Amino acid sequence: MSTAREEILQRVRTAIGTQAPEEPVQREYRQAGTLSEEAKIDLFIDRLHDYNAEVYRCAAGEEAVTIAEALTARGKKRILIPPGFPAALLPTGPDFVRDTALDYRDIDATEGALTCATAAIAMTGSLILTHSATEGRRALTLIPDYHLCVVYTNQLFETVPEGLRALGGRRTSPVTTIAGPSATADIEMTRVKGVHGPRVLDVIVVAAG
Amino acid sequence: MSIRVGESAQAATFPKAAKKLLQNTQLRRNVRRATDTIRGKRAKVVDEMPDWQALRTAAQQIKKRTLRNLDSYLVQFEKACAEAGGKVHWARDADEANAIVVGIIQSHNQKEVIKVKTMTSDETRLNHALEAAGISPYETDLADLIIQLGNDKPSHIVVPALHKNKSEIRQIFMEQMGLKELGHAPEDLAGAARNFLRERFLRVKVGFSGANFAVAETGSVCVVESEGNGRMCVTLPDVLITMFGVEKIVPTFDDLEVFLQLLPRSATGERMNPYNSIWTGVTPGDGPKEFHVILLDNGRTKVLADEESRETLHCIRCAACLNACPVYRQTGGHAYGSIYSGPIGAILTPQLQGMQHSTTLPYASSLCGACYEVCPVKINIPEILIHLRRKIVESGGAALTERMGMAVAGYTLADSGRLGTAQKLVQLGRQPLDAIGLPGWSAARDLPEIPKQTFREWWKSSRGGK
Numbered sequence: 001m002s003t004a005r006e007e008i009l010q011r012v013r014t015a016i017g018t019q020a021p022e023e024p025v026q027r028e029y030r031q032a033g034t035l036s037e038e039a040k041i042d043l044f045i046d047r048l049h050d051y052n053a054e055v056y057r058c059a060a061g062e063e064a065v066t067i068a069e070a071l072t073a074r075g076k077k078r079i080l081i082p083p084g085f086p087a088a089l090l091p092t093g094p095d096f097v098r099d100t101a102l103d104y105r106d107i108d109a110t111e112g113a114l115t116c117a118t119a120a121i122a123m124t125g126s127l128i129l130t131h132s133a134t135e136g137r138r139a140l141t142l143i144p145d146y147h148l149c150v151v152y153t154n155q156l157f158e159t160v161p162e163g164l165r166a167l168g169g170r171r172t173s174p175v176t177t178i179a180g181p182s183a184t185a186d187i188e189m190t191r192v193k194g195v196h197g198p199r200v201l202d203v204i205v206v207a208a209g
Numbered sequence: 210m211s212i213r214v215g216e217s218a219q220a221a222t223f224p225k226a227a228k229k230l231l232q233n234t235q236l237r238r239n240v241r242r243a244t245d246t247i248r249g250k251r252a253k254v255v256d257e258m259p260d261w262q263a264l265r266t267a268a269q270q271i272k273k274r275t276l277r278n279l280d281s282y283l284v285q286f287e288k289a290c291a292e293a294g295g296k297v298h299w300a301r302d303a304d305e306a307n308a309i310v311v312g313i314i315q316s317h318n319q320k321e322v323i324k325v326k327t328m329t330s331d332e333t334r335l336n337h338a339l340e341a342a343g344i345s346p347y348e349t350d351l352a353d354l355i356i357q358l359g360n361d362k363p364s365h366i367v368v369p370a371l372h373k374n375k376s377e378i379r380q381i382f383m384e385q386m387g388l389k390e391l392g393h394a395p396e397d398l399a400g401a402a403r404n405f406l407r408e409r410f411l412r413v414k415v416g417f418s419g420a421n422f423a424v425a426e427t428g429s430v431c432v433v434e435s436e437g438n439g440r441m442c443v444t445l446p447d448v449l450i451t452m453f454g455v456e457k458i459v460p461t462f463d464d465l466e467v468f469l470q471l472l473p474r475s476a477t478g479e480r481m482n483p484y485n486s487i488w489t490g491v492t493p494g495d496g497p498k499e500f501h502v503i504l505l506d507n508g509r510t511k512v513l514a515d516e517e518s519r520e521t522l523h524c525i526r527c528a529a530c531l532n533a534c535p536v537y538r539q540t541g542g543h544a545y546g547s548i549y550s551g552p553i554g555a556i557l558t559p560q561l562q563g564m565q566h567s568t569t570l571p572y573a574s575s576l577c578g579a580c581y582e583v584c585p586v587k588i589n590i591p592e593i594l595i596h597l598r599r600k601i602v603e604s605g606g607a608a609l610t611e612r613m614g615m616a617v618a619g620y621t622l623a624d625s626g627r628l629g630t631a632q633k634l635v636q637l638g639r640q641p642l643d644a645i646g647l648p649g650w651s652a653a654r655d656l657p658e659i660p661k662q663t664f665r666e667w668w669k670s671s672r673g674g675k
Contacts, residue, residue, distance in 0.1 A: 004299040008455065011510035012280040023274035029263040029467070047480070101494075104411050104445060124481035137495035138444045138486075142437065160481075161466040171462055172293065172427050174495055175487040177469075182437035183483050186352040186368055187375050187395040188239075189246040195351065195399050196406065197437025197484065 033122070033158025040122045040158050041205065047125025051180025052193055054202040063150060064091040066204050067114065070148055074200065079148075080113040080140055084133025089150070099140050107139055112146030112198070118170060120156045121163035126179045127151060127203070128163060130170040138174055147178075147198040154208035212508040213303040214332050214562045220546025223569040227544040236372050240364075240541040243371040244532040250478025251529060251583070258474070267467045269587040272523035275458055276513060282425040282458045283504060289428025293490020295500045300452075302507050303333035309503055310335060310417065310450055311342045317448055319344070319415050325432065325442040326350035327419030328526060329452050329505055331363065331548040332561075335417075346417070347409050349438035351402050358385035364542030364550065366528040367476045372541050406438065416446035416497065420453040421525065422468055423502075426461045429489040430502070433472055435482050443486055444496045452503035455510070456522040468525060471585035475527035508561035518593045521556050523586040528553075530580035530590060536573055545570065552580035552590045559597060564604065571597040632663040 002010070035043065045055045054073065058066040068091035071079060078095045080102075090096055097110065116134040117127045127149050129135045141147050157163040167175065182197035193199065220226070230236060255261055275282055287297045300306035306329075314322055322339065324330065324346050336346045336357075348357040352370040356363055359381040363369030370378070375395060382401050383391050391401055418439065422431040430451055432439045443449055459465065465487070473482040491500050512521055531537045531551030542550030546567070547558040555574060559567040571594045580590040602612065621631045636659055667673075 004301045004305060007301060008299050008504070008506045008510065009280050009283065011506065012283070012455070012513065015510050015514035016277060016279065023270055023277055025267055025270040025274060026263075027267055027467075029260040029267055029470075051483075108407075108411060121481075126481050131492075131495055138440065139496075142440050142444055160470050161463075164466045164469070165463065171487075172429060172489040174489075174492050175485075176440065177481070177485040177487075178483065179479075179481040180483050182435065184351045184399055184436045185477060186350075186355070186370060187378055187398055189243045189368070189371070190375075190395045192395045192399040195403055195436035195438070196349075196410070196441055 029161075030159055031161045033162060035122070035158050037153070040156060041153060043158070044120060044122035044125060044156055045205065047122065048180075048203055051125060051201065053125075053180060056202070056204045057207070058204060059207050060152075063089040063204065063206055066206075067091055067148065067150070068093055070202050070204060071114075074112075074146060074202070076111045076146060078111050080107065080110050080136075080144060082115055082134055082136030082140060085114065085116065085136075086134065099136055104139055104143060107143045110144050112144045112148065112200075113140050114148045115141055115150070117149055117151045117155060119163050119166045120151045121160055121177075122156060122158045124160060124179055126160075126163065126177045128167065129176045129178065130167060130173045131176070132170070132173070138176060141176070141178075142197055145198055146200045146202075148202045148204070149178075150204045150206060152206045152208045156205075211302045211304040212511075212561065212563070213334060214508075214558050215334060215548040217547035217558050217562050218566045220567075223544055223546065223567075223573045226546055227540045227573070230540050230544050235374070236541055237539065239372050239374050241538060243365075243368060244538050247368075247478055247532045251475060251532070252478075254474045254478055254480055258470075264467055264471055265585055265587050268471055268525075268585060269520075269523065271459060271464050271467060272520070272586055275460060276456065276519060276522055279455065279458065279513065282460055283455060285425040286423055286428055286458055287504075289424075289426065290430075290490060290502055291428070293428050295428065295490040295502055298501060298503045300503050300505050300507070304338075306333045306452060306503055306505050306507065307335050307338035309501075310452070311338060311344065313448065313450055313501055314339075314344055314415050315342065317415065319413075319448075321345045321347065321409075321413045322415040322417050322450075323347050323349055323409055323413045323442050323446065324353075324417045325419070325434065325439040326353050326369075327417065327452065328366065328548060329419055329454055329507075330417065332507060333505070347406070347413065349406055349410070349442060350434075351399065351436055351438075354402055354406070355381060358382070362543060363548055365531060366526050366549065366551070366553075368528075372543070406441075410438075410441040410445055414447045416442040416449045418443050418449065418451045420451055420457055421472065422459050422465060423453060423457050424460075424462050424465065425458050427489055429462065429487050431465060431469075431485060431487045433469070433482055434484050434486075435477070435479075437484060440484055440486055443488065446497055448499045448501070449497040450501045450503065452505055454505050454507070454522075456513075472525055472527055475529040475583065475585040508563075512557075512560045515560070517596045518556065518560060520588050521553075521560060521593060523588050524553055524557065525586055526553075527585055529583040529585065533579040533583045535575060535577060535579065545573065552594075553588070556590055556593045556597060564597070564601060568601050571601060629663070629665055632665070635659055636661070636663070
């Protein structure tokens with residue numbers, strides 16, 4: 001008796017006949033963006049506002065002040081940070097808990113998470129996380145009800161192809177793309193913002209120095 | 210072999226089921242409102258894409274390429290996934306797939322599994338098999354939760370509970386979650402689901418998911434979702450089982466850039482869905498420690514073997530064709546007797562399940578072509594419907610009256626004298642025909658008015674005849 005693997009592969013081969021030369025794929029869709037730097041940033045911010053995200057802009061070096069401002073506005077005092085989040089970016093005041101090997105229930109008990117990102121896409125308002133040391137493991141930005149993300153303008157791309165290709169070797173790390181807080185339209189097609197993932201997402205856009 | 214598409218083999222025929230559902234005005238109102246909303250949103254976000262047609266073409270070509278060399282891509286995926294720490298299983302049919310899932314869960318002595326919306330598991334009736342083995346499956350997608358708690362059936366591929374309105378959903382939640390009070394707003398209902406499921410997400414050790422795409426080049430798997438329940442299911446449990454049909458493979462990671470643009474705009478009318486999770490095998494210190502993939506055939510290689518309808522397997526389950534279909538918009542999804550409803554269901558179910566079980570489905574269409582126009586991967590559904598109708602007729606599946614009628618029509622139309630005589634006869638025969646009807650034909654159709662004068666008579670009596 002042949003194994004399921006052998007049998008399925010044999011069925012496929014019988015179904016398609018002899019191997020054909022690769023079918024051509026024409027990639028005539030838009031790959032590279034065309035917007036100016038400032039227009040691209042404006043588009044990104046506009047898309048984020050679409051999702052009710054609060055957006056802050058600051059210059060390089062002003063991250064700590066801006067992080068403090070964002071957390072104060074949301075009344076957050078105790079925030080999780082990934083193991084490699086740069087200490088230089090942290091303001092004094094809020095209590096930052098570094099995620100070493102916290103239990104999921106401990107994460108559930110925190111007020112939110114603060115992370116960096118790998119890339120961002122202006123057209124869709126997406127943040128892309130590859131869960132490096134500055135972004136934290138996936139649970140960190142999933143279980144808490146609040147996510148504050150710091151993204152630099154040199155990480156921002158206009159189109160989806162540009163954003164995904166920017167991942168390079170990081171593409172086989174876990175990848176999460178985030179476009180706004182979790183949402184559902186399952187009830188009468190009414191968009192409800194916030195179901196299981198963080199219900200509030202804020203973004204700090206830092207002008208790369 | 211136990212190829213199965215949910216309970217479709219036992220379902221009532223489309224005309225029978227549709228006739229009954231059309232009486233349900235509440236359901237028709239719910240379906241109409243929901244599909245109108247998605248259609249409007251889709252049109253808006255598709256219109257803003259100047260390269261939409263180029264994306265469709267690329268997607269169609271990528272799918273063609275995949276299927277044409279599917280064996281190589283499956284083997285490539287298997288190798289890459291295994292190298293990254295995943296374990297790949299193969300399942301010829303529904304029973305084999307279910308047995309693999311049950312086996313994995315039992316080997317860890319677990320009694321519960323959290324699930325993110327997976328059409329293939331509805332196909333194999335996995336929940337039924339799990340329950341039979343004493344394992345509790347928990348659906349976590351809001352709509353699937355509504356269906357599971359309400360002991361109902363899905364009626365739409367993307368929004369399975371679209372036939373329910375919010376007061377019906379509120380009723381189900383209050384009863385099944387044991388809530389004494391619950392607000393009426395969608396936000397309140399979503400909040401109730403969040404509270405109800407949070408404890409399960411944190412407790413349950415096994416997760417189960419489907420996949421929207423699987424990348425042969427890297428062995429990566431991609432799940433597209435909105436609520437965050439998918440991220441919970443693929444991240445928090447110790448053991449993750451992901452099952453998908455063999456056609457879900459794409460050759461390269463870069464191919465995702467095409468589908469991740471087409472799918473959200475087509476499915477929910479969003480520029481991008483809130484979350485995409487892409488993972489490759491196991492990552493130490495992040496997420497499940499054990500990862501299983503089940504590659505499911507369950508009839509797909511049969512579809513692959515028919516060159517004229519092979520492109521049915523291009524489908525990315527966006528459901529744009531359901532929302533666009535004038536038939537679906539009247540009947541809703543339950544009439545199709547399958548978890549796959551609407552135009553794509555009308556071609557997919559009969560091919561997977563076997564034509565003998567669903568001979569009426571390829572006729573559940575006016576062939577208007579709206580489905581083809583909105584399909585993000587350019588499946589020519591009307592052509593495949595006609596192809597399947599031909600197969601049904603050839604295998605003797607069509608009604609005797611229809612086959613006889615077609616034979617008589619062929620004889621009559623072949624000779625102009627016969628046609629003229631026939632036209633006169635029809636004028637004389639209309640009255641008795643109205644009285645008896647054409648069995649199996651006039652049940653769902655009105656007979657057309659017969660003109661008082663045939664075209665030939667008019668031609669003779671007018672200037673054309675001089």
